[in-house]
Amino acid sequence: MKAKDLCKCFKNIMPNIYWxxxxxxxxxxxxxxxxxxxxxxNERQRINNCPQCGLYVRSIELNENEYKELSK
Ligand SMILES: [Zn+2]
Known part of the structure; x- marks a missing residue:
């Protein structure tokens, strides 16, 4: 999955998640x-889907530019 396919609700929770x-x-x-x-x-809990809309996000890959752009 690529940055352009991400939902807005997942972008909103990005400040609270780890990679x-x-x-x-x-x-x-x-x-x-x-x-x-x-x-x-201290345990990693994988996020398979967006908690809000259910979009499958487990396979997402973001480079640092995409991450910065999405974190705005
Ligand atoms: Zn979502």
């Missing part, structure tokens, strides 16, 4: 965010 990041193989300085999750009692 796993890894380096983009084609550009090592670029980080990719995947696996959105909540941190509850």
């Amino acid at each position: 796993i990041t890894y380096s983009d193989e084609s550009n090592i300085t670029q980080k990719i965010r995947v696996m959105p999750h909540f941190l509850i009692k």
